[in-house]
Each structure stands twice: as structure tokens, then as C-alpha cells.
Amino acid sequence: xxxxxxxxxxxxxxxxxxxxxxxxxxxxxxxxxxxxxxxxxxxxxxxxxxxxxxxxxxxxxxxxxxxxxxxxxxxxxxxxxxxxxxxxxxxxxxxxxxxxxxxxxxxxxxxxxxxxxxxxxxxxxxxxxxxxxxxxxxxxxxxxxxxxxxxxxxxxxxxxxxxxxxxxxxxxxxxxxxxxxxxxxxxxxxxxxxxxxxxxxxxxxxxxxxxxxxxxxxxxxxxxxxxxxxxxxxxxxxxxxxxxxxxxxxxxxxxxxxxxxxxxxxxxxxxxxxxxxxxxxxxxxxxxxxxxxxxxxxxxxxxxxxxxxxxxxxxxxxxxx
Ligand code: AVI
Numbered sequence: 175x176x177x178x179x180x181x182x183x184x185x186x187x188x189x190x191x192x193x194x195x196x197x198x199x200x201x202x203x204x205x206x207x208x209x210x211x212x213x214x215x216x217x218x219x220x221x222x223x224x225x226x227x228x229x230x231x232x233x234x235x236x237x238x239x240x241x242x243x244x245x246x247x248x249x250x251x252x253x254x255x256x257x258x259x260x261x262x263x264x265x266x267x268x269x270x271x272x273x274x275x276x277x278x279x280x281x282x283x284x285x286x287x288x289x290x291x292x293x294x295x296x297x298x299x300x301x302x303x304x305x306x307x308x309x310x311x312x313x314x315x316x317x318x319x320x321x322x323x324x325x326x327x328x329x330x331x332x333x334x335x336x337x338x339x340x341x342x343x344x345x346x347x348x349x350x351x352x353x354x355x356x357x358x359x360x361x362x363x364x365x366x367x368x369x370x371x372x373x374x375x376x377x378x379x380x381x382x383x384x385x386x387x388x389x390x391x392x393x394x395x396x397x398x399x400x401x402x403x404x405x406x407x408x409x410x411x412x413x414x415x416x417x418x419x420x421x422x423x424x425x426x427x428x429x430x431x432x433x434x435x436x437x438x439x440x441x442x443x444x445x446x447x448x449x450x451x452x453x454x455x456x457x458x459x460x461x462x463x464x465x466x467x468x469x470x471x472x473x474x475x476x477x478x479x480x481x482x483x484x485x486x487x488x489x490x491x492x493x494x495x
Contacts, residue, residue, distance in 0.1 A: 177303065178293045182286060183310030183318060192400050192437045199441045199449070206392060208338055208424075208452035209284065213395045217288050219388040221262055224333075228380040230373075231334045234484035235364050236265050238477050242486065243272035246328070250360065254278040254323035258312045259335040263292040266330065267299065275300035280322055282308045282315030312347070316354050326358035334366040334484070337455045341465070344455070348469035352491045361471065361489040368456040369483060371415040378413035378422050378454065386411035389426055389451060402436030412448065420461070424452040462487055 191210050198206045212220065224232040246269060255273070257266055260281030270279060279296070283289050289307040296303055306322050308315045319327065329351065336344050351361065379385055389411040393404035412425040428443035435441075457465070459476060466473040466489050475488035 177297055178305045178307070180286060180289055180293070180307040180309060181318065183308055183314040185310065189311075191395075195396060195400060195437050196439055199436075199439075203448060203450055204441075204443075205450040210395065211388065211392055211452070212285055213391070213399075214285070214287060216388060216391050216395065217261070217285050219384060219391060222384045223380075223388060224264075226380050226382070226384060228376045229385075230377060230481070231364075231366050231484050232265070234479035234481065235332060235334075235486060236268065237479045238484070238486040239265055239268045242475075242477055243269050246362065246488075247272035247274070250326075250328045253326045253328045253358075254280060254319075256280045256282065256316070256319040256323065256327050256329045258282050258315060258329065258331045259333065260292065260307075261288060261333065263296060265332055267296065269330070270296065270300055270303060274302070276302040278304045278306065278323060280306050280308060280315075280319045282310065282312060282319065284310065313350065316351060320354050326356060328360055328362060329355070330362040332362070332364040334364055334454070336363060337366050337457075338452065339455070340453065341455060341461075345465060345468045348465065348471065348489075352470040355491045357491065357493055359491065360474075361491075363487045363489055365457045365462055365485050365487060366454070367478075367483060367485055368420045368458050371417060373483070374415045374422050374456070375413050378424060379411060385413070389424060392451060393426065396436050400437040402434065404434050404436065405432075408432055409449075420456045420458075422454040422456070423450060424454070425450055457485070459485075 194207055223229050255277055260283045263281055281289060286309040289309055293305045293307050308318050339347055390406045393406050396402040397404050408429050409426045410429055412427050413422055415422045425448040427448045431445050432443050433440055463473050470492055471489035472492050473487055474490045477486045
């Protein structure tokens with residue numbers, strides 16, 4: 175039996191970088207959706223971010239997974255594992271190993287190459303694993319995963335990816351996801367926590383410049399794919415933590431007054447004008463409890479790493495509408 179299969183899910187109209195760029199750069203303030211950060215170079219730069227000392231979420235999440243993988247494997251023996259936004263699946267190995275490797279793993283990611291690389295690596299270390307990779311959006315991925323896995327499922331959303339939704343968007347997303355879960359299913363949710371601005375701003379603007387390169391690659395991608403003439407040196411990466419909101423905002427700031435041609439249009443930038451490219455929302459325990467409740471789940475477990483910077487949460491559907 176072929177242990178690795180990839181299925182490319184149909185993309186909606188929303189997946190049109192040119193249209194998104196024109197709409198975002200004609201908006202006030204200018205903005206670009208963070209999903210376009212992840213072309214091949216962007217995905218590699220994101221992997222490099224995850225290896226940085228200053229970017230603590232990956233390390234903290236791994237620590238919590240190592241501590242609780244055995245417990246999770248016992249509770250969810252016989253479940254298929256669906257991972258939304260699986261990326262390189264590096265941390266998930268810990269969980270899959272604890273399951274004894276004999277599990278049906280369904281990673282969902284928008285980047286097919288990342289899925290293939292991760293899938294092959296996993297099969298190399300877990301000889302009893304079966305992987306059905308789904309290349310597409312979370313929503314389409316969840317719908318297909320429910321068909322691919324006949325029995326109960328543990329859905330995992332790691333890396334603090336839930337933070338890239340607005341708070342309202344996260345509630346809607348989790349409510350939609352909960353609607354696809356049966357009574358034996360559960361959601362393992364990694365969520366970054368509120369903390370001091372200095373720690374967060376270092377995590378999102380590291381001195382080695384990897385995060386800046388990741389952000390600026392969005393302009394490089396527009397040049398490559400949409401015939402743009404962005405000069406990446408004429409923009410700088412900015413990370414700012416809005417404490418009251420609990421949100422790290424990421425921006426590309428124009429260093430000078432300039433006009434850029436891209437996607438057959440021209441866009442003017444004032445000196446200091448910013449393009450909003452991503453939000454990373456941070457949670458308190460009370461906010462996570464409320465998020466779970468509003469989305470039709472109960473927060474069954476809330477685990478922290480030793481530095482109490484990051485959390486892994488087990489959510490069980492309450493079964494109400
Ligand atoms: C993917 N996501 C959870 C990352 C985060 O921490 O919000 C994206 C990121 N952007 C810059 N650094 C990391």
C-alpha cells in the first residue's frame with residue numbers, strides 16, 4: 175500500500191494574489207493578507223524563524239507536547255490525527271511517535287511542497303504511519319478530512335496559528351470546526367499567551383533579521399509573481415505589540431515617498447506609510463476559556479511550558495448548537 179498520498183483541494187476565488195494585492199493596496203490603511211507570506215521561500219524562512227532563540231512558541235510548544243504526548247496518545251488511541259496548518263510537521267512527530275506510529279495522519283497545508291517534504295520525512299521515521307496530505311485551506315481540508323478518516327479524530331491546530339485570526343474570526347473558525355466534530359472527537363489547540371511587550375517584539379523582530387526577511391519576501395513574491403518593481407530596501411519590517419488588544423501587529427513601512435508598479439497598477443507610498451501584513455493575537459487563560467465556550471467547546475485541559483509563555487489546550491465539543 176502506498177503510505178503517502180497527496181490530494182490538492184480546489185482553491186476558491188479568494189486564492190488570487192493579484193486581486194488580493196490590488197484590493198489591499200487600494201485600501202486604507204494599506205494591507206495584504208498574511209496567507210501570501212507562505213510561498214516556497216516564505217515557508218523556508220518561516221522554518222528558520224521557528225528555529226530562532228527569540229521565537230519561543232515553537233520551543234515551548236514542543237516542550238509541552240513532549241510532556242503530554244503519552245497522555246494524549248492513551249486518551250485518543252484509535253483516533254485519526256488531522257493537523258491544520260501542518261507546515262513541516264516537526265513538532266507533530268512527538269505526538270505521532272507517542273501513538274506508536276500506527277496512525278492515519280492527515281496534514282492540511284496550503285503549500286504542497288512543504289506537505290511532500292514533511293510526509294516523506296515522517297514516513298522515514300514512522301514505518302507504520304499512513305499519511306493523506308491535503309493541500310488547501312483549513313475549511314476545505316476539514317471537510318475532506320472528515321471523509322478520509324472514517325472513525326473518530328483528534329484535530330490539532332499547533333504553532334499558535336489560531337493567533338493569526340482576529341478574536342471574532344477565531345470564534346467563528348472554531349465554531350465551524352466544532353460543527354464538523356463528533357462527540358468522541360477533540361481539538362488540540364496551541365495558543366500563545368499575553369506577556370511583556372519586550373519579549374513579544376523580540377520574537378517578532380529578531381536582531382538577526384530572519385523575520386524581517388520573511389515579511390519583506392511578500393514584496394519579493396509580488397515582484398516575482400505579479401511583475402512588480404518593489405525595492406525591498408525601501409521598506410522596513412515593523413512589529414508592534416498593542417497591549418490592550420493583546421495583538422502583535424506586523425507591518426512593512428515605506429522608508430521614503432515612492433511609487434511602485436505591480437499587478438498592472440501603480441501605488442503611491444508616503445514616507446513612513448505602512449502596509450499591515452499580519453496580526454498575531456495573544457490570549458489569557460480567561461480569554462481561551464471564553465473562546466472555547468463561545469465556539470461550542472469546553473476547555474478540558476490547559477497545559478503550559480516551564481516559562482509559562484505558551485499554552486496547549488484540549489477542547490472537547492459540548493454538542494450544543
Ligand atoms: C504562523 N503564525 C502562528 C506565526 C505567529 O507567530 O503568529 C507567524 C509569524 N509571523 C512572524 N513570525 C511568526
